[in-house]
Amino acid sequence: SQQGEEDPQALSIQEGENATMNCSYKTSINNLQWYRQNSGRGLVHLILIRSNEREKHSGRLRVTLDTSKKSSSLLITASRAADTASYFCATGLMNTGFQKLVFGTGTRLLVSP
């Protein structure tokens, strides 16, 4: 990946358990976003955390950002089978005011009933 790695590459858990995915990146960023992708489908924006924020919550999602370590984590609590998907972190890099996203390699999450 151009920007970084996610780990684990694959994660298999039972419904009700928590899932934690980590993302590392290489360059300075304006923000970091997490996206979800069901198999072969479009990317759905989940949550954005700015570079001056350390933690963000949205429903069952909790994102942390450590800019000193250039890393972020996504925690999904009380997982459901419907959470089965690939999860990508993407860093927002500003170029002349326009933001392109640089994606990590993704974590494939499988939640079994």
Add this chain to the structure above:
Amino acid sequence: AAGVIQSPRHLIKEKRETATLKCYPIPRHDTVYWYQQGPGQDPQFLISFYEKMQSDKGSIPDRFSAQQFSDYHSELNMSSLELGDSALYFCASSYTGEAKNIQYFGAGTRLSVL
């Protein structure tokens, strides 16, 4: 709410043929982005347009070109197709007036080059 519309959803082409992918952004969105996602890969930024002008360029081959039209829809033109061009092509749109500038993705066009 209206989403990003991409067409076609699936496209099958032979090597050396050309392909045109279309993207209709969310109404009021002024910026369009194109990404390519190979099998098992992460999406890679190709090119973006703001107000019909190219705003940024990524790893887009010279065989590809794109433009944004007056109605803000965008087209990605791909010529001399190669087997390695087989991928999911995503379009995303955003509104620069929105502070977070979140990109909203279409469902993608799956291109298969045989």
